[in-house]
Amino acid sequence: MNKQELQEEILRLKKEKDICILAHAYQDHELWEIADYMGDSYGLSLQAQKAPQKNVIMCGVRFMAETVKTLAPDKHVFLANAKAGCPMADQLSREDVLELKEKYPEHTVCAYINTTADLKRAVDVIVTSSSAMKIIGNMPEEKILFVPDPNLGGWIANQITEKTFAFSGEGCPSHRMITADDVKRARELHPDAEILVHPECIAEVTELADYAGSTTGIMKYAKESSRSEFVIGTENSIVDHLRIECPDKVFYSLSEKCVCENMRITTLENVYDCIMGTAGEEIILSPQEIEESRKPIDRMIELGG
Ligand code: 13P
Ligand code: SF4
Numbered sequence: 001m002n003k004q005e006l007q008e009e010i011l012r013l014k015k016e017k018d019i020c021i022l023a024h025a026y027q028d029h030e031l032w033e034i035a036d037y038m039g040d041s042y043g044l045s046l047q048a049q050k051a052p053q054k055n056v057i058m059c060g061v062r063f064m065a066e067t068v069k070t071l072a073p074d075k076h077v078f079l080a081n082a083k084a085g086c087p088m089a090d091q092l093s094r095e096d097v098l099e100l101k102e103k104y105p106e107h108t109v110c111a112y113i114n115t116t117a118d119l120k121r122a123v124d125v126i127v128t129s130s131s132a133m134k135i136i137g138n139m140p141e142e143k144i145l146f147v148p149d150p151n152l153g154g155w156i157a158n159q160i161t162e163k164t165f166a167f168s169g170e171g172c173p174s175h176r177m178i179t180a181d182d183v184k185r186a187r188e189l190h191p192d193a194e195i196l197v198h199p200e201c202i203a204e205v206t207e208l209a210d211y212a213g214s215t216t217g218i219m220k221y222a223k224e225s226s227r228s229e230f231v232i233g234t235e236n237s238i239v240d241h242l243r244i245e246c247p248d249k250v251f252y253s254l255s256e257k258c259v260c261e262n263m264r265i266t267t268l269e270n271v272y273d274c275i276m277g278t279a280g281e282e283i284i285l286s287p288q289e290i291e292e293s294r295k296p297i298d299r300m301i302e303l304g305g
Helices: 003-016 041-050 062-071 094-103 132-138 150-159 180-189 203-208 215-224 237-245 268-276 287-304
Strands: 019-024 037-039 055-059 076-079 108-112 125-127 143-147 164-167 194-197 229-233 250-253
Touching: 003 019, 003 268, 019 041, 019 062, 037 041, 041 062, 041 287, 055 062, 055 268, 062 076, 062 287, 094 108, 094 143, 108 132, 108 150, 125 132, 125 287, 132 150, 132 287, 143 150, 150 164, 150 203, 180 194, 180 203, 180 229, 194 203, 194 215, 215 229, 215 237, 229 237, 237 250
Parallel strands: 019 037, 019 055, 055 076, 108 125, 108 143, 143 164, 194 229, 229 250
Antiparallel strands: none
Protein backbone atom coordinates (compact mmCIF):
# COMPACT_ATOMS: atom_id res chain seq x y z
CA MET A 1 0.00 0.00 0.00
CA ASN A 2 1.25 3.50 -0.71
CA LYS A 3 0.98 6.24 1.92
CA GLN A 4 -2.48 7.43 0.83
CA GLU A 5 -3.90 3.90 0.61
CA LEU A 6 -2.52 3.11 4.06
CA GLN A 7 -4.04 6.27 5.52
CA GLU A 8 -7.43 5.50 3.91
CA GLU A 9 -7.33 1.94 5.25
CA ILE A 10 -6.50 3.18 8.77
CA LEU A 11 -9.36 5.72 8.61
CA ARG A 12 -11.75 2.95 7.52
CA LEU A 13 -10.54 0.47 10.14
CA LYS A 14 -10.65 2.93 13.03
CA LYS A 15 -14.35 3.57 12.37
CA GLU A 16 -15.09 -0.15 11.97
CA LYS A 17 -13.21 -1.08 15.17
CA ASP A 18 -14.28 1.93 17.29
CA ILE A 19 -10.76 3.34 17.70
CA CYS A 20 -9.70 6.86 18.63
CA ILE A 21 -6.19 7.81 17.45
CA LEU A 22 -4.33 10.41 19.52
CA ALA A 23 -1.13 11.98 18.18
CA HIS A 24 1.33 14.15 20.08
CA ALA A 25 2.49 17.32 18.32
CA TYR A 26 5.96 15.83 17.68
CA GLN A 27 4.54 13.02 15.52
CA ASP A 28 4.93 13.11 11.73
CA HIS A 29 2.38 15.09 9.74
CA GLU A 30 1.15 11.88 8.09
CA LEU A 31 0.13 10.66 11.57
CA TRP A 32 -1.65 13.93 12.35
CA GLU A 33 -3.69 13.34 9.21
CA ILE A 34 -5.16 10.08 10.52
CA ALA A 35 -5.53 11.24 14.13
CA ASP A 36 -8.82 12.18 15.82
CA TYR A 37 -6.93 14.63 17.97
CA MET A 38 -3.44 16.16 17.90
CA GLY A 39 -2.10 18.20 20.79
CA ASP A 40 0.37 18.79 23.61
CA SER A 41 0.54 16.59 26.68
CA TYR A 42 -2.20 18.53 28.49
CA GLY A 43 -4.58 18.48 25.52
CA LEU A 44 -4.04 14.74 25.04
CA SER A 45 -4.86 14.09 28.72
CA LEU A 46 -8.14 15.99 28.49
CA GLN A 47 -9.00 14.28 25.21
CA ALA A 48 -8.45 10.84 26.75
CA GLN A 49 -11.42 11.40 29.03
CA LYS A 50 -13.68 12.83 26.34
CA ALA A 51 -13.15 10.29 23.56
CA PRO A 52 -16.35 8.25 23.02
CA GLN A 53 -14.51 5.28 21.43
CA LYS A 54 -13.78 2.10 23.40
CA ASN A 55 -10.23 1.80 22.06
CA VAL A 56 -7.42 4.37 21.94
CA ILE A 57 -4.15 4.19 20.01
CA MET A 58 -1.50 6.63 21.22
CA CYS A 59 1.04 7.89 18.71
CA GLY A 60 3.52 9.38 21.14
CA VAL A 61 5.57 7.97 24.00
CA ARG A 62 4.79 5.48 26.77
CA PHE A 63 3.96 7.91 29.59
CA MET A 64 1.28 9.48 27.37
CA ALA A 65 -0.40 6.10 26.78
CA GLU A 66 -0.19 5.38 30.53
CA THR A 67 -1.86 8.71 31.28
CA VAL A 68 -4.70 7.86 28.88
CA LYS A 69 -5.16 4.45 30.54
CA THR A 70 -5.21 6.09 33.99
CA LEU A 71 -7.85 8.62 32.95
CA ALA A 72 -9.91 6.17 30.91
CA PRO A 73 -9.43 2.80 32.65
CA ASP A 74 -12.41 1.17 30.91
CA LYS A 75 -10.87 1.70 27.46
CA HIS A 76 -8.32 -0.52 25.74
CA VAL A 77 -5.30 1.76 25.33
CA PHE A 78 -2.44 0.87 22.98
CA LEU A 79 0.97 2.44 22.38
CA ALA A 80 1.42 2.27 18.59
CA ASN A 81 5.16 1.58 18.84
CA ALA A 82 6.07 -0.28 22.03
CA LYS A 83 9.68 0.99 21.89
CA ALA A 84 8.68 4.66 22.16
CA GLY A 85 9.77 5.64 25.67
CA CYS A 86 10.82 8.97 27.15
CA PRO A 87 14.38 9.02 28.55
CA MET A 88 13.39 11.79 30.97
CA ALA A 89 10.47 9.74 32.32
CA ASP A 90 12.93 7.00 33.26
CA GLN A 91 15.30 9.28 35.21
CA LEU A 92 13.51 8.89 38.55
CA SER A 93 11.65 5.91 40.02
CA ARG A 94 8.91 5.87 42.64
CA GLU A 95 11.51 4.70 45.18
CA ASP A 96 13.68 7.74 44.35
CA VAL A 97 10.68 10.01 45.01
CA LEU A 98 9.92 8.29 48.32
CA GLU A 99 13.55 8.94 49.39
CA LEU A 100 13.30 12.58 48.25
CA LYS A 101 10.14 13.00 50.34
CA GLU A 102 12.12 12.02 53.44
CA LYS A 103 14.76 14.60 52.52
CA TYR A 104 12.14 17.32 51.83
CA PRO A 105 9.32 16.53 54.33
CA GLU A 106 7.77 19.99 54.07
CA HIS A 107 7.65 20.13 50.28
CA THR A 108 4.71 19.35 48.01
CA VAL A 109 5.94 17.06 45.26
CA CYS A 110 5.07 18.28 41.82
CA ALA A 111 5.94 16.03 38.87
CA TYR A 112 6.05 16.81 35.18
CA ILE A 113 3.63 14.58 33.26
CA ASN A 114 6.71 13.11 31.54
CA THR A 115 7.04 10.48 34.30
CA THR A 116 5.98 6.85 34.69
CA ALA A 117 2.56 5.88 36.07
CA ASP A 118 4.45 4.19 38.91
CA LEU A 119 6.23 7.43 39.91
CA LYS A 120 2.94 9.36 39.74
CA ARG A 121 1.63 7.17 42.59
CA ALA A 122 4.07 8.88 44.97
CA VAL A 123 3.55 12.56 44.06
CA ASP A 124 1.01 15.26 44.98
CA VAL A 125 0.30 16.94 41.67
CA ILE A 126 1.16 16.59 37.97
CA VAL A 127 1.80 19.48 35.58
CA THR A 128 2.41 19.81 31.87
CA SER A 129 4.39 22.53 30.10
CA SER A 130 1.19 24.36 29.12
CA SER A 131 -0.53 24.05 32.51
CA ALA A 132 2.35 24.32 35.00
CA MET A 133 2.24 28.08 35.60
CA LYS A 134 -1.50 28.08 36.27
CA ILE A 135 -1.46 24.95 38.44
CA ILE A 136 1.50 25.90 40.63
CA GLY A 137 0.22 29.48 40.80
CA ASN A 138 -3.19 28.19 42.01
CA MET A 139 -1.74 25.83 44.63
CA PRO A 140 -1.84 27.07 48.24
CA GLU A 141 1.38 25.19 49.10
CA GLU A 142 4.54 27.32 49.20
CA LYS A 143 7.37 24.79 49.12
CA ILE A 144 7.56 22.79 45.91
CA LEU A 145 9.83 19.88 45.04
CA PHE A 146 9.76 19.69 41.24
CA VAL A 147 10.78 16.51 39.35
CA PRO A 148 12.31 15.43 36.95
CA ASP A 149 12.93 18.52 34.78
CA PRO A 150 14.91 21.27 36.53
CA ASN A 151 14.70 23.40 33.37
CA LEU A 152 10.89 23.49 33.21
CA GLY A 153 10.88 23.76 37.03
CA GLY A 154 13.39 26.64 36.99
CA TRP A 155 11.38 28.47 34.30
CA ILE A 156 8.29 28.25 36.57
CA ALA A 157 10.29 29.24 39.68
CA ASN A 158 11.60 32.37 37.93
CA GLN A 159 8.03 33.53 37.36
CA ILE A 160 6.43 32.40 40.65
CA THR A 161 8.88 34.11 42.98
CA GLU A 162 6.68 33.95 46.09
CA LYS A 163 7.20 30.15 46.35
CA THR A 164 10.41 28.25 47.07
CA PHE A 165 11.50 25.37 44.84
CA ALA A 166 13.80 22.37 45.09
CA PHE A 167 14.60 20.20 42.06
CA SER A 168 15.62 16.65 41.25
CA GLY A 169 16.16 14.97 37.87
CA GLU A 170 18.09 15.98 34.79
CA GLY A 171 15.49 17.08 32.26
CA CYS A 172 15.07 16.34 28.58
CA PRO A 173 18.26 15.19 26.82
CA SER A 174 16.99 16.49 23.43
CA HIS A 175 16.12 20.02 24.61
CA ARG A 176 19.30 20.26 26.65
CA MET A 177 21.23 20.11 23.35
CA ILE A 178 20.15 23.69 22.56
CA THR A 179 22.68 26.27 23.83
CA ALA A 180 22.73 30.03 24.46
CA ASP A 181 25.24 30.29 21.57
CA ASP A 182 22.57 28.79 19.28
CA VAL A 183 20.24 31.65 20.28
CA LYS A 184 22.95 34.32 19.80
CA ARG A 185 23.83 32.89 16.37
CA ALA A 186 20.16 32.80 15.35
CA ARG A 187 19.74 36.47 16.35
CA GLU A 188 22.68 37.42 14.12
CA LEU A 189 21.55 35.30 11.18
CA HIS A 190 17.83 36.16 11.41
CA PRO A 191 17.52 39.59 13.09
CA ASP A 192 13.84 39.96 12.10
CA ALA A 193 12.79 36.55 13.43
CA GLU A 194 11.12 35.82 16.76
CA ILE A 195 12.71 33.01 18.73
CA LEU A 196 10.18 30.56 20.22
CA VAL A 197 11.38 27.83 22.57
CA HIS A 198 10.07 25.06 24.79
CA PRO A 199 10.58 25.49 28.58
CA GLU A 200 12.41 22.15 28.63
CA CYS A 201 15.36 24.17 27.24
CA ILE A 202 18.06 25.30 29.68
CA ALA A 203 17.52 28.65 31.49
CA GLU A 204 20.15 30.51 29.39
CA VAL A 205 18.07 29.66 26.29
CA THR A 206 14.58 30.50 27.62
CA GLU A 207 15.91 33.81 29.04
CA LEU A 208 17.20 34.90 25.62
CA ALA A 209 14.08 33.77 23.70
CA ASP A 210 11.05 35.90 22.80
CA TYR A 211 8.51 33.26 23.88
CA ALA A 212 8.58 29.97 25.81
CA GLY A 213 5.65 27.58 25.75
CA SER A 214 4.38 24.09 25.08
CA THR A 215 4.49 22.49 21.63
CA THR A 216 1.00 23.68 20.74
CA GLY A 217 1.70 27.02 22.47
CA ILE A 218 4.66 27.56 20.12
CA MET A 219 2.55 26.67 17.06
CA LYS A 220 -0.34 28.92 18.14
CA TYR A 221 2.05 31.81 18.79
CA ALA A 222 3.68 31.47 15.35
CA LYS A 223 0.32 31.22 13.57
CA GLU A 224 -1.17 34.26 15.35
CA SER A 225 1.91 36.52 15.27
CA SER A 226 2.01 39.32 12.70
CA ARG A 227 5.73 38.56 12.18
CA SER A 228 6.78 36.41 9.26
CA GLU A 229 10.05 34.77 10.40
CA PHE A 230 10.52 32.45 13.38
CA VAL A 231 13.33 30.39 14.87
CA ILE A 232 11.94 27.31 16.63
CA GLY A 233 13.69 25.83 19.68
CA THR A 234 12.06 22.49 20.31
CA GLU A 235 11.94 19.03 18.69
CA ASN A 236 12.52 19.75 15.02
CA SER A 237 9.26 18.11 13.89
CA ILE A 238 7.51 21.35 14.93
CA VAL A 239 9.53 23.23 12.27
CA ASP A 240 8.24 20.74 9.64
CA HIS A 241 4.62 21.11 10.81
CA LEU A 242 4.77 24.91 10.81
CA ARG A 243 6.27 24.98 7.29
CA ILE A 244 3.29 22.91 6.09
CA GLU A 245 0.63 24.82 8.05
CA CYS A 246 1.94 28.37 7.45
CA PRO A 247 3.42 28.33 3.93
CA ASP A 248 3.59 32.14 3.80
CA LYS A 249 5.87 32.34 6.86
CA VAL A 250 9.51 31.27 7.23
CA PHE A 251 10.69 28.89 9.95
CA TYR A 252 14.25 27.99 10.98
CA SER A 253 15.44 25.40 13.46
CA LEU A 254 17.31 26.80 16.48
CA SER A 255 19.40 23.61 16.67
CA GLU A 256 19.42 20.64 14.31
CA LYS A 257 20.47 18.59 17.37
CA CYS A 258 17.07 18.90 19.07
CA VAL A 259 15.67 15.59 17.82
CA CYS A 260 13.87 13.03 19.99
CA GLU A 261 14.38 9.59 18.46
CA ASN A 262 11.59 8.19 20.62
CA MET A 263 9.06 10.65 19.25
CA ARG A 264 10.19 9.88 15.70
CA ILE A 265 9.94 6.10 15.61
CA THR A 266 6.18 5.71 15.25
CA THR A 267 5.05 5.19 11.65
CA LEU A 268 1.78 4.75 9.77
CA GLU A 269 2.73 1.06 9.39
CA ASN A 270 2.99 0.79 13.20
CA VAL A 271 -0.54 2.18 13.56
CA TYR A 272 -1.89 -0.21 10.93
CA ASP A 273 -0.13 -3.19 12.58
CA CYS A 274 -1.42 -2.08 15.98
CA ILE A 275 -5.00 -2.01 14.67
CA MET A 276 -4.47 -5.48 13.16
CA GLY A 277 -3.15 -6.73 16.54
CA THR A 278 0.29 -7.70 15.24
CA ALA A 279 2.31 -4.87 16.85
CA GLY A 280 2.07 -2.13 19.44
CA GLU A 281 1.37 -2.82 23.10
CA GLU A 282 -1.76 -2.68 25.18
CA ILE A 283 -1.13 -0.67 28.35
CA ILE A 284 -2.07 -2.71 31.42
CA LEU A 285 -2.16 -1.06 34.86
CA SER A 286 -3.58 -2.66 38.01
CA PRO A 287 -6.64 -1.06 39.69
CA GLN A 288 -4.35 0.05 42.54
CA GLU A 289 -1.84 1.66 40.14
CA ILE A 290 -4.69 3.46 38.39
CA GLU A 291 -6.27 4.68 41.62
CA GLU A 292 -2.99 5.96 43.06
CA SER A 293 -1.56 7.54 39.89
CA ARG A 294 -4.89 9.18 39.08
CA LYS A 295 -4.98 11.34 42.21
CA PRO A 296 -2.22 13.79 41.16
CA ILE A 297 -3.53 13.81 37.56
CA ASP A 298 -7.04 14.68 38.76
CA ARG A 299 -5.52 17.47 40.84
CA MET A 300 -3.80 18.74 37.67
CA ILE A 301 -7.13 18.85 35.83
CA GLU A 302 -8.92 20.42 38.79
CA LEU A 303 -6.28 23.20 39.16
CA GLY A 304 -5.57 23.55 35.43
CA GLY A 305 -9.16 23.87 34.29
P1 13P B 1 4.24 19.34 25.45
O1 13P B 1 3.67 18.84 24.17
O2 13P B 1 3.28 19.21 26.56
O3 13P B 1 4.78 20.72 25.29
O4 13P B 1 5.47 18.36 25.84
C1 13P B 1 6.64 18.26 25.15
C2 13P B 1 7.32 16.96 25.34
O5 13P B 1 8.49 16.88 25.47
C3 13P B 1 6.55 15.77 25.35
O6 13P B 1 7.37 14.72 25.48
FE1 SF4 C 1 11.02 12.84 26.53
FE2 SF4 C 1 12.38 14.99 25.67
FE3 SF4 C 1 11.56 13.15 23.95
FE4 SF4 C 1 9.76 14.75 25.13
S1 SF4 C 1 11.35 15.35 23.71
S2 SF4 C 1 9.61 12.52 24.83
S3 SF4 C 1 10.72 14.97 27.16
S4 SF4 C 1 13.06 12.84 25.62
